[in-house]
Amino acid sequence: MTAAxxxxxxxxxxxxxxxxxxxGTGIVKGDLLQLTDNRTAxxxxxxxxxxxxxxxxxxANDGATTMSCYTNGIFDIVDAGAGGTVGVNxxxxxxxxxxxxxxxxxxxxxxMGKRFATAGAAxxxxxxxxxGKHH
Amino acid sequence: MANEAVIIELLGNKGxxxxxxxxxxxxFPKGTILKLSDNREADLSSADAEICAGxxxxxxxxxxxSLTVSAYTNGIFDLLSTGVVGIGxxxxxxxxxxxxxxxxxxxxxxxxxxxxxxxxxxxxxQSCRVLI
Numbered sequence: 001m002t003a004a005x006x007x008x009x010x011x012x013x014x015x016x017x018x019x020x021x022x023x024g025t026g027i028v029k030g031d032l033l034q035l036t037d038n039r040t041a042x043x044x045x046x047x048x049x050x051x052x053x054x055x056x057x058x059x060a061n062d063g064a065t066t067m068s069c070y071t072n073g074i075f076d077i078v079d080a081g082a083g084g085t086v087g088v089n090x091x092x093x094x095x096x097x098x099x100x101x102x103x104x105x106x107x108x109x110x111x112m113g114k115r116f117a118t119a120g121a122a123x124x125x126x127x128x129x130x131x132g133k134h135h
Numbered sequence: 136m137a138n139e140a141v142i143i144e145l146l147g148n149k150g151x152x153x154x155x156x157x158x159x160x161x162x163f164p165k166g167t168i169l170k171l172s173d174n175r176e177a178d179l180s181s182a183d184a185e186i187c188a189g190x191x192x193x194x195x196x197x198x199x200x201s202l203t204v205s206a207y208t209n210g211i212f213d214l215l216s217t218g219v220v221g222i223g224x225x226x227x228x229x230x231x232x233x234x235x236x237x238x239x240x241x242x243x244x245x246x247x248x249x250x251x252x253x254x255x256x257x258x259x260x261q262s263c264r265v266l267i
Contacts, residue, residue, distance in 0.1 A: 010151045010208075074153070087171045087186030089245040106242030114186070114245045117174035126175060128153075133266055 001096040003030030004053050004075040014070035016055050021067040026060035032096045044092045050112035052131050071131035079119040086118045138232040139166030140190045141213040143262050150207035152192050157204045162197035168232050169206050185228045187248035189267055208267035213260050220255035
């Protein structure tokens with residue numbers, strides 16, 4: 001799926017955080033990443049905790065085992081299929097996708113931001129991303 | 136409007152202001168609690184269950200020709216509550232420039248925009264951590 005596109009970086013240059021990644025993983029700049037292990041990130045999936053948005057490209061098997069992720073900003077992100085209304089909190093909905101948060105997902109730490117624009121089904125719209133905020 | 140928020144501390148990068156579009160005819164005193172009224176558009180807070188866009192970082196005079204407003208999204212502000220709020224309890228918009236303790240389910244709907252840093256004994260002003 002299409003990677004996220006930076007609209008604005010907030011905080012200190014998007015407040016990037018460095019995570020460990022597998023050397024064999026290829027990551028495109030703008031990919032949504034999930035937390036998979038102790039400070040380790042990988043490609044996103046539905047129902048996972050968001051680590052951030054890849055701040056750089058990583059070529060598979062390039063020897064790098066770290067990745068920097070933006071955690072604070074406004075990004076254009078693809079909706080997972082159901083669409084959503086402006087203001088509603090979102091969680092990872094699949095590979096590089098978000099969906100509206102469901103009941104109890106705040107307690108699980110899944111919420112990664114909120115819609116800054118109403119998104120039609122599978123549409124790309126602005127999302128305010130703020131990782132680590134206790135929504 | 137009345138009861139605008141008062142800045143105690145701006146956190147992040149000078150309060151991490153975000154720019155929103157607004158209607159030329161709108162008037163926003165500095166410190167107004169703004170709601171998300173449409174796609175990246177802000178307007179005066181007015182009722183419970185609104186999504187907070189931030190706290191107006193500038194005054195906007197009605198019909199001044201400006202179609203944008205900047206809002207602080209990260210800081211500590213004195214805010215007015217409509218009732219009792221325990222210290223540390225998440226807060227949401229309750230009305231025009233007013234907050235209340237969040238209810239169940241409001242985390243997922245995106246209503247929560249901060250938490251109380253002091254106990255509100257009733258309808259009074261206390262400091263709150265705002266992070267949008």
